């Protein structure tokens with residue numbers, strides 16, 4: 001059958017019916033392999049591992065990939081590895097999955113819910129695949145199996161990348177800095193998916209250009225001069241400076257940036273003082289900063305420092321008591337979805353799965369370290385697709401009864417994996433086969 005198909009494809013390169021062939025392979029394969037993939041998904045879901053600790057998960061994936069004939073490239077940082085298959089001359093595509101779960105106590109009550117825990121900063125905490133990286137991995141395995149079992153139907157090189165520590169923003173940065181990564185074949189395109197908590201299964205969300213934000217986490221220490229709470233005239237109160245600072249930095253987004261240039265500055269924590277009648281000598285603030293353009297990010301950093309330094313000076317603090325601004329080693333760039341690649345993918349999805357499969361999406365300020373792969377010295381066209389995880393029944397029920405669906409990163413996130421995974425394999429499988437013909 002494969003031989004007949006490949007002869008036909010050789011003869012009918014320009015025939016309309018040929019464009020349906022990859023979809024037929026992919027859809028048939030996804031249907032036939034659904035049960036096995038869902039079983040694998042449920043196992044991965046039951047046993048989540050936290051960022052940088054994905055040893056067991058990586059071992060499972062690696063074993064599967066070896067059995068399928070992929071060449072394993074290790075030492076990509078933490079537990080990250082690549083599985084490479086070369087199949088003649090053609091395009092090189094990198095397709096990435098993430099592997100980590102989150103420190104969340106699962107409350108879905110599913111029969112395969114996680115009861116596992118993991119280590120975070122040396123403390124044992126509950127673990128859950130609350131961001132659906134288990135769906136990403138199962139889809140990834142399905143695609144790898146599709147390509148390895150249909151080698152007559154594609155050509156080129158596929159790099160299946162399994163990445164550690166997406167949730168902490170460490171994995172991609174670490175991977176691209178390794179010499180093993182730099183020695184991988186140079187991709188023409190880089191792809192990834194992320195499941196979406198509200199999109200219907202079978203739908204693909206497209207957002208060209210900037211789609212997810214650059215993320216920075218900053219700790220700021222505001223100093224003062226401690227004293228008795230009843231004698232503020234003898235002290236310099238860092239709590240008052242911190243209050244002024246928090247209010248003043250709200251003007252950065254509203255007054256210093258263009259209304260068309262989205263950014264977020266959130267102060268998520270304030271730590272200062274012990275009791276009501278003591279003025280402390282310092283206050284620590286913890287911020288998250290989100291932006292798209294590099295220039296915007298720099299404006300925000302500059303303004304935060306200007307405002308902090310000047311408020312401290314205005315309060316009478318000497319130059320060695322100005323605030324300190326500590327950028328945590330968790331920064332990730334924005335995700336830039338290449339519009340040309342986006343249109344190519346959209347055309348494939350539309351032609352094979354119909355207009356209803358396309359969901360236009362708005363950019364969001366959530367971060368994803370997939371953006372790192374597109375920001376290397378030679379910029380490689382990259383795209384992350386949103387994939388639906390909500391069954392049509394659950395979707396129509398939520399709309400009819402105004403019930404909100406559990407979002408990503410919550411204890412109740414429960415995607416309809418039985419539908420989502422085969423659908424992902426059929427859709428992304430078709431995209432890969434079409435792009436590697």
Ligand SMILES: [Zn+2]
Nearest residue numbers: 131167408409
């Ligand atoms: Zn996440």
Ligand SMILES: [Zn+2]
Nearest residue numbers: 131132133194
């Ligand atoms: Zn995620």
